[in-house]
Amino acid sequence: MFRSEMLILIVIIAAGAAAIGLGALFLPDLARGFVAFFEPGLGLKTASIISVVIAFAALIVMAVVAGDGLIGELQYMIAGFFAFFVFFTLFIAWVF
Numbered sequence: 001m002f003r004s005e006m007l008i009l010i011v012i013i014a015a016g017a018a019a020i021g022l023g024a025l026f027l028p029d030l031a032r033g034f035v036a037f038f039e040p041g042l043g044l045k046t047a048s049i050i051s052v053v054i055a056f057a058a059l060i061v062m063a064v065v066a067g068d069g070l071i072g073e074l075q076y077m078i079a080g081f082f083a084f085f086v087f088f089t090l091f092i093a094w095v096f
Contacts, residue, residue: 041096042096059081063077
């Protein structure tokens with residue numbers, strides 16, 4: 001019984017040493033990945049262009065689903081477009 005437990009312990013120690021060795025081998029690549037992840041991403045200008053497309057598409061979908069009430073709800077759709085535009089612009093610029 002003692003030999004099998006010792007063999008398991010040796011395998012675990014060898015696997016841990018191999019994992020540490022591989023981690024040290026790939027450490028420069030991991031560091032570059034972390035630096036690239038935290039670099040500044042999209043600015044407000046690019047985020048606003050993307051958010052215009054997303055807000056317009058969302059309102060088109062809502063207008064198609066709304067059906068007959070489109071003309072009477074136009075003032076709410078315009079206000080909704082600007083609300084979506086601001087929301088998507090800020091969150092796209094923040095997340096990306």
